[in-house]
Amino acid sequence: MSEIIKPKRTIIPFGPQHPVLPEPIHIDLVMEDETVVDAIPSVGFIHRGLEKLVEKKDYNEMVYVAERICGICSFMHGMGYCEAVEHIMDVEIPDRAKYLRTIWCEFSRLHSHLLWLGLLADGFGFEALFNECWRIREKVLDMVELTTGGRLISSVNKVGGLIKDVTPEMLKAMKETVIQVEKELKPVANTFLNDYSVKSRLCGSGILTKEEAIALGACGPMMRASGIEVDLRKTGYAAYDNIDFDIITSNDCDGYARCAVRIGELFQSVEIVRQAIDKIPDSEEVSVKLKGNPKGEFLMRLEQPRGEAFYYVEANGTKFIDRFRVRTPTFANLAPLIHTLKGAPFADVPLLVLTIDPCISCTER
Amino acid sequence: MKSFHKSPWLIHYDASSCNGCDIEVLACTMPRYDVERFGIINTGNPMHADIFCVTGGVNTQNAPIVKQIYDQIPEPKVVLAVGTCACTGGIFKECYNILGGVDQVIPVDVYVPGCAARPESIIDGVVKALALYQEKHDKMVQEGRGLPEDPSLDEDNDVDENASNDDNSSDENASDEENAS
Protein backbone atom coordinates (compact mmCIF):
# COMPACT_ATOMS: atom_id res chain seq x y z
CA MET A 1 0.00 0.00 0.00
CA SER A 2 2.67 2.39 1.03
CA GLU A 3 4.37 1.89 -2.30
CA ILE A 4 1.32 3.14 -4.17
CA ILE A 5 1.03 6.31 -2.08
CA LYS A 6 4.70 7.09 -2.26
CA PRO A 7 5.16 9.89 -4.75
CA LYS A 8 7.08 9.10 -7.90
CA ARG A 9 10.52 10.54 -8.31
CA THR A 10 11.34 12.74 -11.23
CA ILE A 11 14.68 14.12 -12.27
CA ILE A 12 14.73 17.71 -13.38
CA PRO A 13 17.90 18.99 -15.00
CA PHE A 14 18.93 22.45 -13.81
CA GLY A 15 21.36 24.18 -16.10
CA PRO A 16 23.89 24.34 -17.68
CA GLN A 17 22.12 27.22 -19.41
CA HIS A 18 19.72 28.77 -16.92
CA PRO A 19 18.35 32.32 -16.67
CA VAL A 20 19.53 32.95 -13.10
CA LEU A 21 23.02 31.67 -13.70
CA PRO A 22 25.52 33.77 -15.54
CA GLU A 23 27.71 30.70 -15.66
CA PRO A 24 27.02 27.11 -16.56
CA ILE A 25 26.68 24.51 -13.86
CA HIS A 26 24.53 21.45 -14.19
CA ILE A 27 22.57 19.98 -11.30
CA ASP A 28 20.27 16.99 -11.60
CA LEU A 29 17.48 17.57 -9.12
CA VAL A 30 15.74 14.40 -7.91
CA MET A 31 12.24 15.53 -7.03
CA GLU A 32 9.39 14.05 -5.09
CA ASP A 33 6.46 16.23 -6.03
CA GLU A 34 7.68 19.75 -5.38
CA THR A 35 10.46 18.82 -2.99
CA VAL A 36 14.07 18.19 -3.87
CA VAL A 37 15.24 14.94 -2.30
CA ASP A 38 18.65 14.78 -3.89
CA ALA A 39 20.87 16.94 -6.03
CA ILE A 40 23.68 15.67 -8.18
CA PRO A 41 26.00 18.36 -9.49
CA SER A 42 28.14 17.91 -12.54
CA VAL A 43 30.82 20.42 -13.33
CA GLY A 44 33.41 20.86 -16.03
CA PHE A 45 31.74 23.26 -18.42
CA ILE A 46 34.33 25.94 -17.82
CA HIS A 47 37.34 23.79 -17.20
CA ARG A 48 40.18 25.34 -19.17
CA GLY A 49 43.11 23.59 -17.59
CA LEU A 50 44.99 26.77 -16.89
CA GLU A 51 47.11 25.24 -14.14
CA LYS A 52 48.94 23.35 -16.84
CA LEU A 53 49.90 26.59 -18.55
CA VAL A 54 52.85 26.82 -16.14
CA GLU A 55 54.68 24.65 -18.64
CA LYS A 56 54.33 27.28 -21.35
CA LYS A 57 54.42 30.59 -19.50
CA ASP A 58 57.24 31.61 -17.20
CA TYR A 59 56.61 32.64 -13.64
CA ASN A 60 56.22 36.32 -14.49
CA GLU A 61 53.73 35.69 -17.25
CA MET A 62 51.74 33.37 -15.02
CA VAL A 63 50.49 36.41 -13.08
CA TYR A 64 48.29 37.27 -16.05
CA VAL A 65 47.00 33.73 -16.29
CA ALA A 66 46.28 33.66 -12.55
CA GLU A 67 44.31 36.87 -12.91
CA ARG A 68 42.10 35.24 -15.46
CA ILE A 69 41.06 32.39 -13.18
CA CYS A 70 38.02 34.51 -12.57
CA GLY A 71 37.08 37.95 -13.81
CA ILE A 72 35.30 39.01 -10.63
CA CYS A 73 38.03 38.48 -8.07
CA SER A 74 40.73 38.85 -10.68
CA PHE A 75 42.86 41.18 -8.58
CA MET A 76 43.00 38.80 -5.62
CA HIS A 77 43.89 35.81 -7.77
CA GLY A 78 46.81 37.68 -9.23
CA MET A 79 47.85 38.85 -5.80
CA GLY A 80 47.59 35.37 -4.25
CA TYR A 81 49.89 33.98 -6.87
CA CYS A 82 52.35 36.87 -6.56
CA GLU A 83 52.50 36.62 -2.78
CA ALA A 84 53.18 32.90 -3.03
CA VAL A 85 56.09 33.42 -5.41
CA GLU A 86 57.36 36.37 -3.35
CA HIS A 87 57.46 34.15 -0.27
CA ILE A 88 59.43 31.53 -2.17
CA MET A 89 61.91 34.11 -3.43
CA ASP A 90 61.98 35.69 -0.01
CA VAL A 91 61.35 39.23 -1.17
CA GLU A 92 59.66 41.84 0.95
CA ILE A 93 57.60 44.27 -1.08
CA PRO A 94 57.45 47.98 -0.11
CA ASP A 95 54.84 48.95 2.46
CA ARG A 96 53.10 51.25 0.04
CA ALA A 97 52.50 48.35 -2.33
CA LYS A 98 51.08 46.31 0.53
CA TYR A 99 48.62 49.03 1.38
CA LEU A 100 47.64 49.49 -2.24
CA ARG A 101 47.02 45.77 -2.56
CA THR A 102 44.79 45.95 0.49
CA ILE A 103 42.83 48.84 -0.95
CA TRP A 104 42.32 47.15 -4.29
CA CYS A 105 41.35 43.91 -2.57
CA GLU A 106 38.61 45.72 -0.75
CA PHE A 107 37.48 47.39 -3.94
CA SER A 108 37.19 43.92 -5.46
CA ARG A 109 35.18 42.79 -2.49
CA LEU A 110 32.88 45.78 -2.80
CA HIS A 111 32.15 45.15 -6.44
CA SER A 112 31.85 41.41 -6.00
CA HIS A 113 29.37 41.66 -3.13
CA LEU A 114 27.36 44.31 -4.95
CA LEU A 115 27.23 42.08 -7.99
CA TRP A 116 26.03 39.23 -5.82
CA LEU A 117 23.37 41.34 -4.10
CA GLY A 118 22.09 42.36 -7.51
CA LEU A 119 21.96 38.80 -8.79
CA LEU A 120 20.18 37.73 -5.60
CA ALA A 121 17.57 40.45 -6.07
CA ASP A 122 17.17 39.26 -9.66
CA GLY A 123 16.81 35.70 -8.35
CA PHE A 124 13.72 36.57 -6.39
CA GLY A 125 12.41 38.90 -9.05
CA PHE A 126 13.15 42.32 -7.52
CA GLU A 127 14.35 44.05 -10.67
CA ALA A 128 14.59 47.57 -9.28
CA LEU A 129 16.87 46.46 -6.48
CA PHE A 130 18.99 44.51 -8.97
CA ASN A 131 19.51 47.63 -11.05
CA GLU A 132 20.23 49.76 -8.01
CA CYS A 133 22.99 47.45 -6.80
CA TRP A 134 24.62 47.39 -10.20
CA ARG A 135 24.37 51.13 -10.49
CA ILE A 136 26.37 51.55 -7.30
CA ARG A 137 28.79 48.91 -8.49
CA GLU A 138 29.64 51.00 -11.54
CA LYS A 139 31.03 53.70 -9.23
CA VAL A 140 33.39 51.18 -7.68
CA LEU A 141 34.46 49.92 -11.10
CA ASP A 142 35.09 53.47 -12.28
CA MET A 143 37.53 53.94 -9.44
CA VAL A 144 39.27 50.66 -10.22
CA GLU A 145 39.56 51.74 -13.83
CA LEU A 146 40.89 55.16 -12.92
CA THR A 147 43.60 53.77 -10.69
CA THR A 148 44.57 50.52 -12.39
CA GLY A 149 43.54 51.01 -15.99
CA GLY A 150 41.17 48.07 -16.25
CA ARG A 151 37.59 47.67 -15.17
CA LEU A 152 37.74 44.02 -14.26
CA ILE A 153 41.08 42.57 -15.25
CA SER A 154 43.38 45.14 -13.74
CA SER A 155 46.81 43.54 -14.25
CA VAL A 156 48.63 45.78 -11.77
CA ASN A 157 50.26 43.00 -9.79
CA LYS A 158 53.62 41.59 -10.60
CA VAL A 159 55.96 39.35 -8.73
CA GLY A 160 57.79 41.76 -6.45
CA GLY A 161 55.16 44.46 -6.08
CA LEU A 162 53.00 46.52 -8.33
CA ILE A 163 53.32 47.77 -11.87
CA LYS A 164 52.23 51.30 -11.06
CA ASP A 165 51.72 53.67 -8.20
CA VAL A 166 48.75 55.91 -7.60
CA THR A 167 48.82 59.67 -7.23
CA PRO A 168 47.58 61.49 -4.09
CA GLU A 169 44.60 62.78 -6.12
CA MET A 170 43.63 59.23 -6.95
CA LEU A 171 43.75 58.27 -3.30
CA LYS A 172 41.55 61.20 -2.47
CA ALA A 173 39.09 60.25 -5.21
CA MET A 174 39.06 56.68 -3.93
CA LYS A 175 38.20 57.82 -0.47
CA GLU A 176 35.44 60.07 -1.72
CA THR A 177 34.04 57.22 -3.77
CA VAL A 178 33.81 54.81 -0.88
CA ILE A 179 32.12 57.45 1.25
CA GLN A 180 29.63 58.09 -1.52
CA VAL A 181 29.11 54.36 -2.01
CA GLU A 182 28.47 53.95 1.70
CA LYS A 183 25.85 56.65 1.60
CA GLU A 184 24.08 55.10 -1.36
CA LEU A 185 24.32 51.64 0.13
CA LYS A 186 22.32 52.48 3.21
CA PRO A 187 18.84 52.51 1.61
CA VAL A 188 19.72 49.40 -0.41
CA ALA A 189 20.87 47.59 2.71
CA ASN A 190 17.71 48.66 4.45
CA THR A 191 15.59 47.14 1.70
CA PHE A 192 17.50 43.88 1.79
CA LEU A 193 17.35 43.55 5.53
CA ASN A 194 13.90 44.89 6.35
CA ASP A 195 11.69 44.61 3.30
CA TYR A 196 8.81 42.21 3.75
CA SER A 197 9.07 40.61 0.30
CA VAL A 198 12.81 40.05 0.59
CA LYS A 199 12.44 38.53 4.02
CA SER A 200 9.68 36.23 2.91
CA ARG A 201 12.01 34.68 0.33
CA LEU A 202 15.19 34.53 2.38
CA CYS A 203 14.28 33.87 6.01
CA GLY A 204 14.44 30.21 6.89
CA SER A 205 15.62 29.06 3.45
CA GLY A 206 18.67 26.85 3.11
CA ILE A 207 19.47 26.21 6.76
CA LEU A 208 23.07 25.21 7.40
CA THR A 209 23.80 24.75 11.09
CA LYS A 210 27.13 25.47 12.70
CA GLU A 211 27.99 21.77 13.03
CA GLU A 212 27.02 21.07 9.43
CA ALA A 213 29.04 24.01 8.20
CA ILE A 214 32.13 22.63 9.92
CA ALA A 215 31.51 19.04 8.85
CA LEU A 216 30.93 20.00 5.22
CA GLY A 217 33.80 22.46 5.10
CA ALA A 218 31.93 25.61 4.21
CA CYS A 219 33.97 28.78 3.91
CA GLY A 220 33.68 32.51 3.64
CA PRO A 221 30.41 34.34 4.23
CA MET A 222 28.58 31.00 4.07
CA MET A 223 30.53 29.87 7.12
CA ARG A 224 30.31 33.18 8.94
CA ALA A 225 26.54 33.17 8.41
CA SER A 226 26.50 29.91 10.39
CA GLY A 227 28.13 31.60 13.34
CA ILE A 228 31.77 30.61 12.83
CA GLU A 229 34.33 33.33 13.25
CA VAL A 230 36.89 32.70 10.54
CA ASP A 231 38.33 35.38 8.35
CA LEU A 232 41.70 34.90 6.75
CA ARG A 233 42.28 38.62 6.58
CA LYS A 234 43.03 38.26 10.27
CA THR A 235 46.17 36.27 9.35
CA GLY A 236 47.56 39.61 8.24
CA TYR A 237 48.66 39.20 4.66
CA ALA A 238 49.19 42.40 2.65
CA ALA A 239 48.58 45.25 5.10
CA TYR A 240 45.68 43.71 6.96
CA ASP A 241 47.75 43.32 10.12
CA ASN A 242 47.77 47.11 10.50
CA ILE A 243 44.07 47.48 10.00
CA ASP A 244 41.48 47.28 12.68
CA PHE A 245 38.33 45.36 11.85
CA ASP A 246 35.96 42.83 13.35
CA ILE A 247 34.78 39.59 11.82
CA ILE A 248 31.14 39.81 10.86
CA THR A 249 29.06 36.78 11.74
CA SER A 250 25.43 35.86 12.11
CA ASN A 251 23.78 33.02 13.96
CA ASP A 252 20.69 32.69 11.80
CA CYS A 253 22.26 30.09 9.50
CA ASP A 254 19.82 30.79 6.62
CA GLY A 255 19.77 32.68 3.35
CA TYR A 256 18.90 35.90 5.14
CA ALA A 257 21.97 35.55 7.37
CA ARG A 258 24.21 35.14 4.32
CA CYS A 259 22.75 38.26 2.84
CA ALA A 260 23.20 40.14 6.13
CA VAL A 261 26.82 39.04 6.48
CA ARG A 262 27.67 40.20 2.98
CA ILE A 263 25.97 43.53 3.53
CA GLY A 264 27.92 43.91 6.76
CA GLU A 265 31.11 43.18 4.84
CA LEU A 266 30.31 45.88 2.33
CA PHE A 267 30.32 48.50 5.07
CA GLN A 268 33.38 46.88 6.55
CA SER A 269 35.22 47.13 3.23
CA VAL A 270 34.41 50.82 3.08
CA GLU A 271 35.88 51.21 6.54
CA ILE A 272 39.02 49.23 5.66
CA VAL A 273 39.62 51.32 2.55
CA ARG A 274 39.31 54.48 4.61
CA GLN A 275 41.73 53.24 7.23
CA ALA A 276 44.20 52.05 4.60
CA ILE A 277 44.11 55.37 2.75
CA ASP A 278 44.71 57.23 6.00
CA LYS A 279 47.65 55.05 6.93
CA ILE A 280 49.31 54.56 3.56
CA PRO A 281 53.00 55.49 3.72
CA ASP A 282 54.83 57.43 1.06
CA SER A 283 57.62 55.79 -0.85
CA GLU A 284 59.34 56.16 -4.15
CA GLU A 285 59.07 52.57 -5.23
CA VAL A 286 56.17 50.17 -5.28
CA SER A 287 58.16 47.17 -6.42
CA VAL A 288 61.50 45.55 -5.74
CA LYS A 289 64.00 44.11 -8.18
CA LEU A 290 64.03 40.33 -8.37
CA LYS A 291 67.17 38.24 -8.38
CA GLY A 292 67.26 34.77 -9.88
CA ASN A 293 64.43 32.32 -10.19
CA PRO A 294 62.16 30.93 -7.48
CA LYS A 295 63.05 27.64 -5.87
CA GLY A 296 60.91 25.97 -3.21
CA GLU A 297 57.25 25.74 -2.40
CA PHE A 298 54.67 27.81 -0.64
CA LEU A 299 50.98 27.71 0.18
CA MET A 300 49.34 31.11 0.23
CA ARG A 301 45.91 31.48 1.79
CA LEU A 302 43.75 34.52 1.45
CA GLU A 303 40.20 35.66 1.92
CA GLN A 304 38.30 36.12 -1.30
CA PRO A 305 34.86 37.69 -1.37
CA ARG A 306 33.49 34.17 -1.51
CA GLY A 307 35.75 32.64 1.12
CA GLU A 308 39.10 31.05 1.56
CA ALA A 309 41.23 30.47 -1.50
CA PHE A 310 44.64 28.94 -1.54
CA TYR A 311 47.46 29.06 -4.02
CA TYR A 312 50.12 26.43 -4.01
CA VAL A 313 53.28 27.08 -5.96
CA GLU A 314 56.16 24.69 -6.34
CA ALA A 315 59.19 26.06 -8.13
CA ASN A 316 62.36 24.31 -9.21
CA GLY A 317 64.82 27.14 -9.75
CA THR A 318 64.14 27.61 -13.46
CA LYS A 319 61.97 30.16 -15.19
CA PHE A 320 59.07 27.75 -15.35
CA ILE A 321 57.47 26.70 -12.11
CA ASP A 322 56.63 23.05 -11.53
CA ARG A 323 53.17 23.15 -10.14
CA PHE A 324 50.54 25.77 -9.59
CA ARG A 325 47.44 24.67 -7.75
CA VAL A 326 44.45 26.74 -6.74
CA ARG A 327 41.59 25.79 -4.51
CA THR A 328 38.77 28.23 -4.65
CA PRO A 329 35.93 28.96 -2.22
CA THR A 330 33.04 27.89 -4.41
CA PHE A 331 34.49 24.42 -4.61
CA ALA A 332 34.40 24.21 -0.82
CA ASN A 333 30.88 25.59 -0.75
CA LEU A 334 29.45 23.07 -3.23
CA ALA A 335 29.00 20.36 -0.57
CA PRO A 336 27.05 22.68 1.76
CA LEU A 337 24.97 23.79 -1.24
CA ILE A 338 23.96 20.21 -2.06
CA HIS A 339 23.11 19.75 1.60
CA THR A 340 20.87 22.81 1.73
CA LEU A 341 19.16 21.85 -1.53
CA LYS A 342 17.87 18.59 -0.06
CA GLY A 343 14.37 19.12 1.25
CA ALA A 344 13.97 22.53 -0.36
CA PRO A 345 10.96 23.34 -2.53
CA PHE A 346 11.71 23.52 -6.24
CA ALA A 347 10.99 27.24 -6.42
CA ASP A 348 13.79 27.94 -3.96
CA VAL A 349 16.48 26.13 -5.94
CA PRO A 350 17.74 29.12 -7.95
CA LEU A 351 17.83 31.21 -4.80
CA LEU A 352 19.75 28.63 -2.83
CA VAL A 353 22.25 28.20 -5.62
CA LEU A 354 22.73 31.95 -5.51
CA THR A 355 23.17 32.21 -1.75
CA ILE A 356 26.55 30.47 -1.88
CA ASP A 357 27.62 33.10 -4.41
CA PRO A 358 28.77 30.54 -6.94
CA CYS A 359 31.76 31.37 -9.08
CA ILE A 360 32.04 28.46 -11.42
CA SER A 361 34.97 29.68 -13.44
CA CYS A 362 37.11 29.73 -10.28
CA THR A 363 35.95 26.29 -9.32
CA GLU A 364 36.80 24.66 -12.60
CA ARG A 365 39.63 26.87 -13.80
CA MET B 1 7.42 43.13 -38.79
CA LYS B 2 9.57 46.11 -39.50
CA SER B 3 10.36 47.02 -35.95
CA PHE B 4 11.88 43.77 -34.87
CA HIS B 5 15.28 44.55 -36.25
CA LYS B 6 15.35 47.41 -33.78
CA SER B 7 14.69 45.58 -30.58
CA PRO B 8 16.41 42.23 -30.70
CA TRP B 9 16.46 39.89 -27.76
CA LEU B 10 19.80 38.62 -26.60
CA ILE B 11 20.75 35.33 -25.14
CA HIS B 12 24.04 35.08 -23.39
CA TYR B 13 25.96 31.88 -22.77
CA ASP B 14 29.25 31.40 -21.01
CA ALA B 15 31.29 28.90 -22.99
CA SER B 16 34.32 28.52 -20.71
CA SER B 17 35.13 32.14 -20.13
CA CYS B 18 36.76 33.59 -17.06
CA ASN B 19 33.60 35.45 -16.08
CA GLY B 20 35.04 38.86 -16.87
CA CYS B 21 33.27 39.15 -20.19
CA ASP B 22 30.04 37.67 -18.81
CA ILE B 23 29.58 40.33 -16.22
CA GLU B 24 30.37 42.97 -18.81
CA VAL B 25 27.59 41.58 -20.99
CA LEU B 26 25.30 41.79 -17.96
CA ALA B 27 26.56 45.28 -17.18
CA CYS B 28 25.25 46.41 -20.58
CA THR B 29 21.71 45.97 -19.35
CA MET B 30 22.36 47.97 -16.19
CA PRO B 31 21.46 51.63 -15.60
CA ARG B 32 24.81 53.00 -16.81
CA TYR B 33 24.57 51.53 -20.31
CA ASP B 34 20.96 50.41 -20.26
CA VAL B 35 20.42 48.75 -23.60
CA GLU B 36 16.91 47.91 -22.47
CA ARG B 37 15.84 51.41 -23.41
CA PHE B 38 16.27 50.30 -27.04
CA GLY B 39 14.14 47.26 -26.40
CA ILE B 40 17.15 44.95 -26.22
CA ILE B 41 16.30 42.37 -23.61
CA ASN B 42 18.52 39.73 -22.11
CA THR B 43 16.40 36.62 -22.25
CA GLY B 44 17.05 33.19 -20.81
CA ASN B 45 15.22 31.27 -23.47
CA PRO B 46 17.02 30.47 -26.72
CA MET B 47 13.71 30.18 -28.55
CA HIS B 48 12.93 33.82 -27.83
CA ALA B 49 16.32 35.10 -28.83
CA ASP B 50 17.65 36.78 -31.96
CA ILE B 51 21.24 37.48 -31.04
CA PHE B 52 23.50 34.90 -29.44
CA CYS B 53 26.27 36.37 -27.28
CA VAL B 54 28.96 33.82 -26.55
CA THR B 55 31.89 34.45 -24.26
CA GLY B 56 34.91 32.24 -23.76
CA GLY B 57 36.95 29.88 -25.84
CA VAL B 58 34.60 26.85 -25.72
CA ASN B 59 35.87 23.69 -24.11
CA THR B 60 35.13 20.15 -25.15
CA GLN B 61 32.29 19.65 -22.71
CA ASN B 62 30.66 22.94 -23.58
CA ALA B 63 30.76 22.59 -27.36
CA PRO B 64 27.59 20.46 -27.70
CA ILE B 65 25.66 22.91 -25.54
CA VAL B 66 26.75 25.91 -27.57
CA LYS B 67 25.65 24.02 -30.68
CA GLN B 68 22.35 23.09 -29.11
CA ILE B 69 21.53 26.63 -28.08
CA TYR B 70 22.50 27.85 -31.55
CA ASP B 71 20.14 25.32 -33.14
CA GLN B 72 17.31 26.31 -30.85
CA ILE B 73 17.45 29.98 -31.82
CA PRO B 74 14.98 30.58 -34.65
CA GLU B 75 16.17 31.97 -37.98
CA PRO B 76 17.35 34.62 -38.64
CA LYS B 77 20.02 34.72 -35.95
CA VAL B 78 23.30 36.50 -35.42
CA VAL B 79 26.20 35.23 -33.32
CA LEU B 80 28.34 37.65 -31.37
CA ALA B 81 31.69 36.41 -30.02
CA VAL B 82 32.45 38.59 -26.99
CA GLY B 83 35.99 38.84 -25.68
CA THR B 84 39.39 37.81 -26.94
CA CYS B 85 38.79 34.29 -25.67
CA ALA B 86 35.67 33.94 -27.78
CA CYS B 87 37.44 35.36 -30.82
CA THR B 88 40.58 33.25 -30.77
CA GLY B 89 40.95 31.43 -27.49
CA GLY B 90 42.95 34.31 -26.06
CA ILE B 91 45.23 33.58 -23.16
CA PHE B 92 43.80 30.08 -22.88
CA LYS B 93 44.51 29.18 -26.49
CA GLU B 94 47.26 26.79 -25.48
CA CYS B 95 45.20 24.99 -22.86
CA TYR B 96 44.60 21.35 -23.62
CA ASN B 97 40.88 21.67 -23.15
CA ILE B 98 40.10 24.75 -25.21
CA LEU B 99 38.96 24.46 -28.79
CA GLY B 100 40.11 28.02 -29.51
CA GLY B 101 37.29 30.38 -30.32
CA VAL B 102 33.55 30.13 -30.83
CA ASP B 103 33.97 29.91 -34.60
CA GLN B 104 35.38 26.42 -34.18
CA VAL B 105 31.91 25.29 -33.20
CA ILE B 106 29.30 27.58 -34.74
CA PRO B 107 29.47 30.30 -37.42
CA VAL B 108 30.26 33.69 -35.90
CA ASP B 109 29.07 36.96 -37.43
CA VAL B 110 30.57 39.67 -35.22
CA TYR B 111 33.79 39.55 -33.21
CA VAL B 112 34.14 41.84 -30.20
CA PRO B 113 37.74 41.78 -28.96
CA GLY B 114 38.93 42.98 -25.57
CA CYS B 115 39.91 41.35 -22.34
CA ALA B 116 37.50 41.96 -20.77
CA ALA B 117 35.48 43.43 -23.63
CA ARG B 118 34.12 46.78 -22.49
CA PRO B 119 30.37 47.33 -22.39
CA GLU B 120 30.77 50.09 -24.96
CA SER B 121 32.38 47.74 -27.44
CA ILE B 122 29.80 45.05 -26.74
CA ILE B 123 27.02 47.52 -27.52
CA ASP B 124 28.93 48.50 -30.65
CA GLY B 125 29.02 44.84 -31.60
CA VAL B 126 25.30 44.49 -31.05
CA VAL B 127 24.66 47.48 -33.32
CA LYS B 128 26.79 45.83 -36.02
CA ALA B 129 24.88 42.64 -35.45
CA LEU B 130 21.60 44.46 -36.05
CA ALA B 131 22.58 45.41 -39.59
CA LEU B 132 23.54 41.81 -40.29
CA TYR B 133 20.32 40.67 -38.73
CA GLN B 134 18.34 42.82 -41.14
CA GLU B 135 20.33 41.49 -44.06
CA LYS B 136 19.68 37.91 -43.05
CA HIS B 137 16.03 38.67 -42.59
CA ASP B 138 15.73 40.25 -46.02
CA LYS B 139 17.46 37.28 -47.58
CA MET B 140 15.00 34.93 -45.93
CA VAL B 141 12.10 36.96 -47.25
CA GLN B 142 13.57 36.85 -50.74
CA GLU B 143 13.92 33.13 -50.55
CA GLY B 144 10.30 32.95 -49.56
CA ARG B 145 11.03 31.69 -46.05
CA GLY B 146 10.25 34.90 -44.24
CA LEU B 147 6.75 35.91 -43.30
CA PRO B 148 3.99 33.35 -43.57
CA GLU B 149 1.60 33.99 -46.41
CA ASP B 150 -1.39 35.73 -44.93
CA PRO B 151 -3.75 37.23 -47.53
CA SER B 152 -5.50 39.49 -45.03
CA LEU B 153 -2.20 41.06 -44.05
CA ASP B 154 -1.17 41.36 -47.67
CA GLU B 155 -3.95 43.80 -48.45
CA ASP B 156 -2.64 46.37 -46.01
CA ASN B 157 1.02 45.77 -46.31
CA ASP B 158 1.27 44.90 -49.95
CA VAL B 159 3.26 47.89 -51.05
CA ASP B 160 5.48 47.92 -47.98
CA GLU B 161 6.30 44.26 -48.15
CA ASN B 162 7.27 44.44 -51.78
CA ALA B 163 9.39 47.45 -51.13
CA SER B 164 11.35 45.68 -48.44
CA ASN B 165 11.66 42.59 -50.59
CA ASP B 166 13.18 44.32 -53.51
CA ASP B 167 15.18 47.11 -51.99
CA ASN B 168 18.08 46.81 -49.67
CA SER B 169 17.96 47.42 -45.97
CA SER B 170 19.17 50.99 -46.02
CA ASP B 171 16.08 51.98 -47.95
CA GLU B 172 13.91 50.33 -45.43
CA ASN B 173 15.63 52.14 -42.61
CA ALA B 174 15.02 55.38 -44.41
CA SER B 175 11.33 54.70 -44.81
CA ASP B 176 11.20 53.74 -41.14
CA GLU B 177 12.59 57.04 -40.14
CA GLU B 178 10.03 58.79 -42.29
CA ASN B 179 7.29 56.92 -40.52
CA ALA B 180 8.70 57.79 -37.18
CA SER B 181 8.99 61.49 -37.81
Ligand code: SF4
Ligand atom coordinates in the same frame (compact mmCIF):
# COMPACT_ATOMS: atom_id res chain seq x y z
S1 SF4 C 1 38.62 37.71 -22.94
FE1 SF4 C 1 39.63 38.04 -20.95
S2 SF4 C 1 37.98 38.73 -19.60
FE2 SF4 C 1 37.03 37.80 -21.38
S3 SF4 C 1 36.67 35.68 -20.82
FE3 SF4 C 1 38.66 35.77 -21.84
S4 SF4 C 1 40.18 36.00 -20.23
FE4 SF4 C 1 38.16 36.52 -19.36
